Amino acid sequence: MCPLRRNTLSTHFRNARFITNKSHDFYRFSDAALHWNCYVKWPHQGRLASMYFEVALQRSELTRSQHRKTLMKSPEVLVEYWFEMNEVSVMLRKSGTEIRLHRSRWQAWLDGAWRSECRPELEHNAVSECIPQLRELQLPESNAQT
Ligand SMILES: [Zn+2]
Numbered sequence: 001m002c003p004l005r006r007n008t009l010s011t012h013f014r015n016a017r018f019i020t021n022k023s024h025d026f027y028r029f030s031d032a033a034l035h036w037n038c039y040v041k042w043p044h045q046g047r048l049a050s051m052y053f054e055v056a057l058q059r060s061e062l063t064r065s066q067h068r069k070t071l072m073k074s075p076e077v078l079v080e081y082w083f084e085m086n087e088v089s090v091m092l093r094k095s096g097t098e099i100r101l102h103r104s105r106w107q108a109w110l111d112g113a114w115r116s117e118c119r120p121e122l123e124h125n126a127v128s129e130c131i132p133q134l135r136e137l138q139l140p141e142s143n144a145q146t
Pocket of ligand 1: 034035038
C-alpha cells in the first residue's frame with residue numbers, strides 16, 4: 001500500500017489525522033494519501049472508511065460549534081453545513097470520503113452533477129444510495145456576511 005503524503009489530487013483518497021495511537025495497524029494510513037485505485041482494492045478499505053466515518057461522527061457530536069450545523073446523520077452519511085464558507089459537507093461511511101460543495105452548487109450536484117464528479121464505483125455507489133435522502137434536506141439561511 002502506498003501512503004503518499006500530502007497529496008490532495010482528486011485521484012487520491014486523502015484523510016486527516018484520525019488515529020493518534022502509533023501502534024495502531026492503520027496509523028500510517030491516517031493523515032495520508034493513497035491512490036484512489038489502490039485504496040478501492042485494498043482489503044481493509046471498508047474498515048478504514050468506517051473508522052474514519054465514526055471519528056467524524058464523534059467529532060460532530062462532541063464539538064458543538066456555531067459555525068457548523070448538522071443537517072443529517074444516519075448510519076451511512078453525515079451531512080453538515082459550514083456557515084463561514086457556505087458549504088455543505090457530505091461524509092460517507094462506505095467510501096470514507098468527504099464531499100464539499102458550496103451552496104450555490106448544491107442543487108446542480110443533487111440534480112446529476114454528482115454522477116460525473118464522484119470518484120468511480122465506491123464513492124459513486126455510496127452517493128447514489130443516499131441521493132433520495134439528500135434531496136429532502138433544507139439548507140439553512142446563507143451567511144449574509146460572505
Ligand atoms: Zn498506490
